[in-house]
Amino acid sequence: MKKPNVVFIISDDHRYEAIRSSGNGVIQTPTLDALSGEGTALEGMHIFGGLTGAVCAPSRACVNTGRPIFRSMVGSDVSVWEHSVNIRPDVPLMPQTFRADGYHTYAVGKWHNDKGSFARSFAGGDKLFFYGMSDHDRVPVQPFDPEGSYPQEREQVCETFxxxxxxxxxxxxxxxxxxxxxxYLYLAYTAPHDPRTAPxxxxxxxxxxxxxxxAxxxxxxxxxxxxxxxxDEKLARLPRDEAEIRRHIADYYAMITHMDAHIGRVVSALKDKGIYEDTIIVYTADHGLSIGQHGLMGKQNVYDHSIRIPFILRGPGVPQGRRIPALASNIDMFPTLAELCGLRMPAGAGGVSLVPLLEGRERLRPVVCTAYRDVQRMAKDSKWKLIRYYRSPVTDTGTDRIQLFDLEADPWETNDVSGDPANAPHIRRLAEELQRWMEEYGDFMQERPVLPN
Incomplete structure (x- = not known):
C-alpha cells in the first residue's frame, strides 16, 4: 500500500491559544479550525527550548531531529551563535529520513538552521529563506541548489508578501x-513574526x-x-501601555488570519489534485509569544504563552474530532510522523511517538520540561508548574529564584504560590523531575542546584 503524502506546515511565533478552536473567541482561523475538526489537536505540545534569544533555530532543530538541543546541535555554549543554529552533521533529520525511505522531499520557506542540514534533507525546493526574519514584502530567497551550497549571491529579493x-x-x-x-512537503512560514504588517x-x-x-x-x-x-522586549515601550499592547495583539491576529487563509489554498490544491485524503497535514509552530503577557513581548521565557504551541494532525491514521490535553514535547513530532508513515526511526532520538495518545492507549509524558539559555528551566505536570530562574555567569543577568503555579486554578500563571509551605511537596517533586530530565538529555545546567539555597 502506498504511504501517505505529508505536508508539514510550521509557522513562526504562533502560540497555542491563538486559534479559534483552541478557545480564543476573538481570532478568526477557519482553516485551522477545520483541520483540527477533521483530525486531532494535541493541546499539550511544548517546545524543548532554546539556547539564545533566537528560539526559532534550536526549536526547529528539535522538531526536525527528534532530539534535545543538547544532543542535536554542534555545541551548547550560550555565547556561541553557531551552537544555537548548526545541527550536528551526524544527526539524521526528519526530512532526511523520509528521503532515505523513498519520499520526494521538497522545502518552501524558512530554514533557520545550517545549510548543510538542509542540503542532506531535501531533493527539491523553492523560495528558500535562510534567515531568522525580514520585512514581509522584501524577502531574500533562493531557488533550490542541487550543489547544496546556497551562496548569498544566489539570493533574490521578492516583494510578494x-x-x-x-x-x-x-x-x-x-x-x-x-x-x-x-x-514530503515542508512549508515554513515567517508569519506571524514581526514586523506584523498583514496586507x-x-x-x-x-x-x-x-x-x-x-488576564x-x-x-x-x-x-x-x-x-x-x-x-523582542524593545518592540513596545516600558511600562507597557494598554492601548499599544492591544494594537500589537490586533496586528498579530491579522497576520495569523491572513496565514490561515493561505493555508486554505494549500488544502484546496490537495483537494483539486485528488490527494487530500491520502495526505497527512501537520500544523505547528516553533514557539509562542508574550505580547504583553507578564509584561513581556518576546518568547525568551518559559511561561505557557511562549512554550506551548499548536500541533494539529489530519489525515490517514489520525482520529477525527479529537482534542488531547496530554503533555508532549516537540521532539516527539518526528517519531510520531515516522510511525504514522511506517518509517524506522533513527537511533538516538529522545522523542517518543504520540501515536499511542492518538489511539487513546496511554499517557506518555507525566511531566514535560523546557530550557531557556542558562537562565531558566521549567517542569510541569497536568496541574503544577515549577519555573527555576538562575543568575547567568556569562551575562551577569537573571535572578536566583523559583515560581510555582497551580495551573488548574490559575491557567494564566498570575499567582506564584511557591511561598506557601503546603506546596513544598509539589516543588520537591517537580525539582526532582527536572533534575532527572537534565541528566537524561545532557543539560549543561545539571550541575547547578535545581532549587535555590
Whole structure:
C-alpha cells in the first residue's frame, strides 16, 4: 500500500491559544479550525527550548531531529551563535529520513538552521529563506541548489508578501507533482513574526479598541528573568501601555488570519489534485509569544504563552474530532510522523511517538520540561508548574529564584504560590523531575542546584 503524502506546515511565533478552536473567541482561523475538526489537536505540545534569544533555530532543530538541543546541535555554549543554529552533521533529520525511505522531499520557506542540514534533507525546493526574519514584502530567497551550497549571491529579493510567496510555491509544487513516490512537503512560514504588517483587508480586520487584554497583562515583568534587553522586549515601550499592547495583539491576529487563509489554498490544491485524503497535514509552530503577557513581548521565557504551541494532525491514521490535553514535547513530532508513515526511526532520538495518545492507549509524558539559555528551566505536570530562574555567569543577568503555579486554578500563571509551605511537596517533586530530565538529555545546567539555597 502506498504511504501517505505529508505536508508539514510550521509557522513562526504562533502560540497555542491563538486559534479559534483552541478557545480564543476573538481570532478568526477557519482553516485551522477545520483541520483540527477533521483530525486531532494535541493541546499539550511544548517546545524543548532554546539556547539564545533566537528560539526559532534550536526549536526547529528539535522538531526536525527528534532530539534535545543538547544532543542535536554542534555545541551548547550560550555565547556561541553557531551552537544555537548548526545541527550536528551526524544527526539524521526528519526530512532526511523520509528521503532515505523513498519520499520526494521538497522545502518552501524558512530554514533557520545550517545549510548543510538542509542540503542532506531535501531533493527539491523553492523560495528558500535562510534567515531568522525580514520585512514581509522584501524577502531574500533562493531557488533550490542541487550543489547544496546556497551562496548569498544566489539570493533574490521578492516583494510578494512572504505568506503569499511561500504559499504560491507550495501550491505550484502540489499542482505539478507527477511522481509515483509519495512526497514530503515542508512549508515554513515567517508569519506571524514581526514586523506584523498583514496586507489589506486583513490589516484592518481587528479593531484594537475591542481587543481584550490578557488576564496576565502587566506593565512590566516583576524581576529580571535573564534576558530583559533582547530585541523582542524593545518592540513596545516600558511600562507597557494598554492601548499599544492591544494594537500589537490586533496586528498579530491579522497576520495569523491572513496565514490561515493561505493555508486554505494549500488544502484546496490537495483537494483539486485528488490527494487530500491520502495526505497527512501537520500544523505547528516553533514557539509562542508574550505580547504583553507578564509584561513581556518576546518568547525568551518559559511561561505557557511562549512554550506551548499548536500541533494539529489530519489525515490517514489520525482520529477525527479529537482534542488531547496530554503533555508532549516537540521532539516527539518526528517519531510520531515516522510511525504514522511506517518509517524506522533513527537511533538516538529522545522523542517518543504520540501515536499511542492518538489511539487513546496511554499517557506518555507525566511531566514535560523546557530550557531557556542558562537562565531558566521549567517542569510541569497536568496541574503544577515549577519555573527555576538562575543568575547567568556569562551575562551577569537573571535572578536566583523559583515560581510555582497551580495551573488548574490559575491557567494564566498570575499567582506564584511557591511561598506557601503546603506546596513544598509539589516543588520537591517537580525539582526532582527536572533534575532527572537534565541528566537524561545532557543539560549543561545539571550541575547547578535545581532549587535555590
Amino acid at each position: 512572504s505568506t503569499e510567496l511561500f504559499t504560491n510555491a507550495a501550491v505550484d509544487f502540489i499542482r505539478e507533482y507527477d511522481r509515483e513516490q509519495p512526497f 489589506e483587508p486583513y490589516a484592518g480586520m481587528y479593531d484594537p479598541e475591542t481587543i481584550p487584554l490578557p 496576565n497583562f502587566l506593565e512590566r515583568h516583576p524581576f529580571d528573568a535573564g534576558d530583559m534587553e533582547v530585541r
